[in-house]
Amino acid sequence: MNELNISAKITVYSYDELSEVEKNLITAARLSSAEAYAPYSHFWVGAAVLLANGEVLTGNNQENAAAPSGLCAERVTLFGTHARFPDVPVQMMALAAQTRGAFTGSPITPCGACRQVILESEMRFGKPIRLLMYGRDAVYVADTVQTLLPLHFGQESLNG
Ligand code: THU
Numbered sequence: 001m002n003e004l005n006i007s008a009k010i011t012v013y014s015y016d017e018l019s020e021v022e023k024n025l026i027t028a029a030r031l032s033s034a035e036a037y038a039p040y041s042h043f044w045v046g047a048a049v050l051l052a053n054g055e056v057l058t059g060n061n062q063e064n065a066a067a068p069s070g071l072c073a074e075r076v077t078l079f080g081t082h083a084r085f086p087d088v089p090v091q092m093m094a095l096a097a098q099t100r101g102a103f104t105g106s107p108i109t110p111c112g113a114c115r116q117v118i119l120e121s122e123m124r125f126g127k128p129i130r131l132l133m134y135g136r137d138a139v140y141v142a143d144t145v146q147t148l149l150p151l152h153f154g155q156e157s158l159n160g
Contacts, residue, residue, distance in 0.1 A: 006150045011141045018132075018139060025050055025094040026134045028058050030103065033096050036060035036073065043099045045073035045108065049081055050092040052127070057081045073097075074114035078121055089125035093118065094132040107135035110148070118145040123154050 015023070025048050033046030038061055045061045059077030063070035074095065081090065097108040110118065110131075122129050128144035142148055 008147045008150065009143070010147065013139045013141055015134075015139055021050070022092070022094070022132055025056065025092055026096060026132055026139070028056055029094040029096040029132075029134065030098075032058035032060045033073070033098050033103075037062045039063060040065075040067070040070075043097060045095065045097040047073040047077040048094045049077055049090045051081070051085060052089045052091055053085070055085065055088070057084070072111060072114050074110050075117050078117055082121065082124075089127040090121055090129050091127070092130040092132065094134060096134040102136070104135050105137045107133035107138055107140040109133050109140070110145075112149075115145055115149045116152070119149055119152055119154060122146070 018026070028048035029046040031046065032048060033044045036044040036046065038044045040063050046058065047060065048056055048058045050056055057077060057080065059073055059080055061071065061073045062076055074093070078090070095108045095110065097104050118129060118131070122145055131142045131145055131148070133140040146152065
């Protein structure tokens with residue numbers, strides 16, 4: 001019998017320690033969260049991506065009375081981004097979420113399905129996406145989404 005010991009490196013920053021580029025991307029995510037359509041959960045999530053060509057695009061969660069038809073902020077943002085800029089890699093993605101009138105104290109971390117979609121975006125261009133997960137008390141930073149998705153299933157897995 002063997003064990004696989006999997007470690008994940010997340011860097012924990014205070015907001016003030018971040019670079020201007022990072023702070024600006026978080027600001028874009030925070031602003032976008034205010035435009036979310038979240039009448040059911042009242043959990044308003046914003047995402048912002050910085051592309052290799054300097055473009056910043058944002059998105060937010062879009063809910064639906066038929067619940068599974070809604071979509072998280074991360075996927076709204078990434079699918080929309082790749083639809084507009086199919087050849088441009090994403091360099092960085094910031095997330096922020098608010099509920100009951102305040103941004104979350106703990107960093108917002110993406111759901112499993114969104115981790116899978118962010119991973120595909122990384123794999124598609126062969127470039128890691130730096131993920132900034134904002135909370136009032138701390139900002140978690142991962143250098144690649146692979147950190148959040150150990151033993152992932154990717155395109156290469158289809159080769160057997
Ligand atoms: N949500 C996101 O948009 N991103 C996340 O990372 C977590 C959850 C949305 C989905 C749903 O609209 C609401 O937040 C509550 O789960």
